[in-house]
Amino acid sequence: MGRIFLTRSSAYISSLLIALFLIPGEALAAPKPLDAATVHTKIVKRGVNGWVGVEEKSGVELVGRILTINPDSFTLQLPNDPEPVTVLYADVIDLRTGPTRGFWIVTAAGVGAAAGLAIWGFVHVHNLQQQNQLPYPQPVP
Numbered sequence: 001m002g003r004i005f006l007t008r009s010s011a012y013i014s015s016l017l018i019a020l021f022l023i024p025g026e027a028l029a030a031p032k033p034l035d036a037a038t039v040h041t042k043i044v045k046r047g048v049n050g051w052v053g054v055e056e057k058s059g060v061e062l063v064g065r066i067l068t069i070n071p072d073s074f075t076l077q078l079p080n081d082p083e084p085v086t087v088l089y090a091d092v093i094d095l096r097t098g099p100t101r102g103f104w105i106v107t108a109a110g111v112g113a114a115a116g117l118a119i120w121g122f123v124h125v126h127n128l129q130q131q132n133q134l135p136y137p138q139p140v141p
Helices: 002-022 036-046 101-131
Strands: 051-056 061-069 073-077 085-088 092-096
Touching: 002 101, 036 061, 036 092, 061 085
Parallel strands: none
Antiparallel strands: 051 061, 051 092, 061 073, 073 085
């Protein structure tokens, strides 16, 4: 009975984790339109020397380090370009600042589940080995 439950629950947990890791987080969320105030807030939150990816209305995609933050624009230093690039907040249609919080939550849950199963398996195998040992012989009086 216990072995059947273990097999079924392990298969269920494995299937669930595979499904969670295969579905990209961006597919679950509807894209929100960005306005200049939202872009400004996210850039300020990222801070100077933070890395961001930006797509402008013109279709140009830039990835770089933030050098300065101004009220209406920010300046990026691209990796292979000696000249800094100024980007207006109003021209930004997509902003990428790194992995989302949901990604880290799902990753931590997966690592925690894997660690828990590993510990449970170690204890279970250790207990099985202890049960199969013969008791010490008792001395005869």
